[in-house]
Amino acid sequence: MADEKSLNFLEEIVETDLKEGKYTSIATRFPPEPNGYLHLGHAKSICLNFGLAQKYGGYTNLRFDDTNPVTEETEYVESIKDDVRWLGFQWANELYASDYFQQLYDFAVVLIKKGLAYVDDSTSEEIAAQKGTPTRPGTNNIYRDRSIEENLTLFTNMKAGKYKDGEKVLRAKIDMAHINMLMRDPVIYRIKHAHHHRTGDAWCIYPMYDFAHGQSDSIEKITHSICTLEFVPHRELYDWCIEKLEIYPSHQYEFARLNMTYTMMSKRKLLQLVNEKHVSGWDDPRMPTLSAVRRRGYTPESIREFCDKIGVAKRENLIDIGLLEFCVREHLNKISLRRMVVLDPIKVVITNYPEGKEEILTSENNPEDETAGSRSIPFSRELYIEADDFMEVPPKKYFRLAPGQMVRLKSAYIIKCEEVIKNAEGKVTELRCTYVPESKSGSDTSGIHVKGVIHWVSVAHALPIEVRLYDRLFLTEDMNRIEDDFKNHLNPESLKVLTNVYAEPALKEAKEGERFQFMRTGYFCKDKDSTSTKLVFNRTVTLKDMWAKEVRKGA
RNA sequence: UGACCUAUGGUGUAAUGGUAACACUGCAGAUUUUGAUUCUGCCUUUCUAGGUUCGAAUCCUAGUAGGUCAACCA
Numbered sequence: 001m002a003d004e005k006s007l008n009f010l011e012e013i014v015e016t017d018l019k020e021g022k023y024t025s026i027a028t029r030f031p032p033e034p035n036g037y038l039h040l041g042h043a044k045s046i047c048l049n050f051g052l053a054q055k056y057g058g059y060t061n062l063r064f065d066d067t068n069p070v071t072e073e074t075e076y077v078e079s080i081k082d083d084v085r086w087l088g089f090q091w092a093n094e095l096y097a098s099d100y101f102q103q104l105y106d107f108a109v110v111l112i113k114k115g116l117a118y119v120d121d122s123t124s125e126e127i128a129a130q131k132g133t134p135t136r137p138g139t140n141n142i143y144r145d146r147s148i149e150e151n152l153t154l155f156t157n158m159k160a161g162k163y164k165d166g167e168k169v170l171r172a173k174i175d176m177a178h179i180n181m182l183m184r185d186p187v188i189y190r191i192k193h194a195h196h197h198r199t200g201d202a203w204c205i206y207p208m209y210d211f212a213h214g215q216s217d218s219i220e221k222i223t224h225s226i227c228t229l230e231f232v233p234h235r236e237l238y239d240w241c242i243e244k245l246e247i248y249p250s251h252q253y254e255f256a257r258l259n260m261t262y263t264m265m266s267k268r269k270l271l272q273l274v275n276e277k278h279v280s281g282w283d284d285p286r287m288p289t290l291s292a293v294r295r296r297g298y299t300p301e302s303i304r305e306f307c308d309k310i311g312v313a314k315r316e317n318l319i320d321i322g323l324l325e326f327c328v329r330e331h332l333n334k335i336s337l338r339r340m341v342v343l344d345p346i347k348v349v350i351t352n353y354p355e356g357k358e359e360i361l362t363s364e365n366n367p368e369d370e371t372a373g374s375r376s377i378p379f380s381r382e383l384y385i386e387a388d389d390f391m392e393v394p395p396k397k398y399f400r401l402a403p404g405q406m407v408r409l410k411s412a413y414i415i416k417c418e419e420v421i422k423n424a425e426g427k428v429t430e431l432r433c434t435y436v437p438e439s440k441s442g443s444d445t446s447g448i449h450v451k452g453v454i455h456w457v458s459v460a461h462a463l464p465i466e467v468r469l470y471d472r473l474f475l476t477e478d479m480n481r482i483e484d485d486f487k488n489h490l491n492p493e494s495l496k497v498l499t500n501v502y503a504e505p506a507l508k509e510a511k512e513g514e515r516f517q518f519m520r521t522g523y524f525c526k527d528k529d530s531t532s533t534k535l536v537f538n539r540t541v542t543l544k545d546m547w548a549k550e551v552r553k554g555a
Numbered sequence: 556u557g558a559c560c561u562a563u564g565g566u567g568u569a570a571u572g573g574u575a576a577c578a579c580u581g582c583a584g585a586u587u588u589u590g591a592u593u594c595u596g597c598c599u600u601u602c603u604a605g606g607u608u609c610g611a612a613u614c615c616u617a618g619u620a621g622g623u624c625a626a627c628c629a
Contacts, residue, residue: 006569006577033629068628124627133625135557169627179558181625190627209629232560233624254560256622261566268628309578311568315561316622323567323579333592340589368592399590408588441588453588520589547590 008312010048010253014056014224026058026223030084030091031213033065034076034197036267037282037289038083040303040324041258047307048255049226050089059092061220066098067212069196077197079282083290088300093220097212098198100219104207105159107215107245108170108189112151116244117188118144119154120171127169130176131184137177138184144173158191161204165191172211174240182237186210214238217250225250228257229314255312261321262472263288264479269486278490279473285527285538286473286494296470297515297525297540299335302328318478325541332515332523332540337365337372340410340455341503341518341537343467345384347459350415352434353381358460361441363411366517375506379412382459384502386520389454390431392420395554399452401431407452410519414439414448455519462502465535468527469496507535515540 007015017023028049032038038046053060062084066072084091097104111117120127120143132138146154158168170189178184188211193204214237217225225238235252242249259265265288273279273287282289285296293303306327310319340363359379366372385401394402401407406416419432439446476482476489503518510516510526518524522542530536 006571008568012571031629035629065629071628127627128625131625133557136625138625166627181558184625187627192627206627208627213629229560230623231629233558236559256561309567311578313561313568317567320566320579326579329591338589363588367587367589397590410588412588414588444588450588452590455589517589517591520591543589543591545590550590 009314010052010224010226010255010312011055013253014052017223018056023223026053026056027061027221028053028058028224028226029061029063029217029220029222031063031065031216031227032080033068033071034073034080035068035071036076036271037079037291039265039267039270039288039290040260040263040293040306041265041288042083043087043290043303044258044307044310044312045226045228046084046087046089047304048312050091052224052226058223060089061093061095061222062091063095063097063216063220065209065213065216066096066196066198067206067209069192069194069206072197074197079291083294086290086294086300087303095216095220096198097207097216098196100212100216101199101203101207103219104212104215105205107241107247108155108207108211109152110245111172111188112155112170113148114244115148116173117170118146118151118173119158120144120169120185120187121167122169124166127187131181132176134181140176144176144185155189158189158205159203161193163191165193167191170205172237172240180233180236182210182233183240186237210234210237211241214241214250214252215245215247217252218242218245218248221248222250225252227252227254229254229316230257254314256314256316258310259316259318259478259480260288260324261318261477262474262479263321264474264486272487276487278487285468286470288473295525295527296538297332297523298328299331299515302331305331318480321472328541329523329544332517334368335366336515336517336523337375338363338367338519339504339507339516340377340457341465341467341501341507341521341524342384342386342455342457342462343498343501343518343521344387345457345500345502346387346390346428346431348383348385348415348431348433348456350381350383350435351418351432352437355381357381358458361411363441377411377504377506378458378461380458380460383409383456384459384462385409385431385454385456387428389452390417390428392428395551397550399450400454401433401452406436406448406450407454408439408441408450409456410453411441412456413437413441414446414450455521457502457504459502461505463505463508463535465501465503465507465537467498467501467524467537467539469498469539470494471496503535510535517543 030049050060169187171185174183283291283295360376390401413435415433415435421430474489475491515525523540524537527536
């Protein structure tokens with residue numbers, strides 16, 4: 001029996017609308033502005049919009065809100081399409097607000113003819129000054145009373161390019177004393193002699209968001225237009241335009257955007273990080289963009305699961321980034337092949353293992369998935385193990401390697417540390433161990449039980465690789481709360497590059513983007529910077545580490 | 556000195572007038588050839604004050620707190 005999951009408030013609205021026969025099917029849209037890359041906040045919106053349509057039998061349009069040519073570029077359009085597809089969604093139609101420029105222009109003319117719009121010659125400063133404040137009403141200016149004929153002529157001239165940028169605007173004529181600031185004669189068209197990424201130089205006037213978005217929804221017969229909370233006050237204007245234009249009544253609903261701990265989700269600031277080279281690009285694996293988390297090794301399934309788990313509501317939230325990490329671990333644990341990789345090597349010589357001898361051992365690829373099969377791993381007299389897996393003076397409950405102590409080498413033998421060799425500075429350089437020949441994995445007759453199991457790589461067969469370890473980009477939990485420059489909060493240790501790393505030979509076959517669990521250290525993904533001679537892996541996320549926590553508590 | 560939105564464990568989200576629950580986190584334990592995974596148990600919750608009602612997290616009023624609104628951005 002599938003337990004019935006409760007509905008979020010948007011699903012409730014849709015179900016009610018469907019039940020009451022308001023609609024027979026629904027249409028939603030995802031409306032990004034192509035002025036940056038999509039991030040996890042957009043993923044929430046994508047999952048919501050596409051998810052709703054999927055669940056209730058409708059469709060979702062991908063509509064680029066490209067009404068501001070100075071910030072928008074084709075590069076962004078392509079990345080957005082890639083990201084939506086990667087997340088696993090298929091849009092019904094690829095559309096652009098710029099497709100509607102003529103219709104939108106005609107709508108503006110309709111408004112003028114109804115006496116509901118006028119051309120204003122004021123500067124932006126004057127308009128701002130006349131706007132009043134939230135507690136003080138605005139004031140009318142002389143342009144407000146221009147005749148319909150004059151407005152029509154002026155607006156035609158605006159379109160014809162007879163004025164310079166900023167010289168005139170078209171404003172809706174609503175009410176300068178309206179309690180809602182957005183209803184105080186909002187600017188609906190402005191002059192921009194700028195090249196548009198799709199319409200080229202065909203237009204020199206462009207509609208504002210409030211005069212483009214709702215009408216675009218209406219043209220596409222979007223039933224449920226879902227946006228974030230900061231647009232709540234825009235809804236009144238959204239409805240006003242639809243009513244005065246007497247067009248299809250789409251409706252706007254608002255939800256709270258995603259905020260995440262230690263994460264900055266503002267496109268503008270992310271752009272700044274890219275431009276000022278604090279990161280290597282929009283897809284730097286430390287970024288919260290979808291192209292970055294993809295490169296880092298996150299799966300689309302885990303992002304969708306995350307969006308499902310965080311829910312949808314109308315109150316401000318701050319999601320623990322640990323939940324995202326939980327989701328990706330949960331998925332990667334099920335699907336990723338295990339490999340042994342030593343990130344910080346220390347050499348072990350097995351003194352009672354014959355020189356020149358080699359054995360081929362077998363290890364399962366994924367204990368969570370029998371169909372994943374197994375692989376061969378070469379074993380020999382000299383090995384690398386993790387420096388962390390040896391302590392000369394171990395604390396209580398440390399069940400890895402220490403002088404006189406035994407551990408099992410994963411899928412191989414039990415070894416015992418007999419001697420510690422140090423260099424002149426007293427640093428441990430080599431461990432001399434003996435192995436128990438009867439303790440071979442799968443045919444262990446030694447009767448010895450050891451608690452610790454560690455990973456290892458045969459020196460003679462080791463594959464050198466580069467590994468990039470990522471930590472949170474920011475050190476401050478709630479980046480919405482800061483008052484100083486957000487760059488002051490950057491984590492200087494958000495990237496650590498390890499170049500003295502050895503992997504088992506099987507990793508050589510890895511394909512770009514392929515994800516693995518490096519046993520006991522974390523999940524990793526082969527990076528696009530890899531070449532035939534240099535393999536590079538990104539750490540997606542560490543494994544949960546109870547021992548590290550234990551150590552921290554002791555400290 | 557306004558309007559609008561919001562208020563449930565540490566963090567999210569449910570409960571739709573009838574026993575406050577689920578996930579993450581945290582803590583404790585079992586299993587484990589990954590100190591992973593898995594499994595078990597535990598901790599912790601209705602902003603305040605009134606009102607309506609047999610009964611309120613839920614409805615009403617007021618207060619308080621947080622958010623939003625004064626771009627020719629979206």
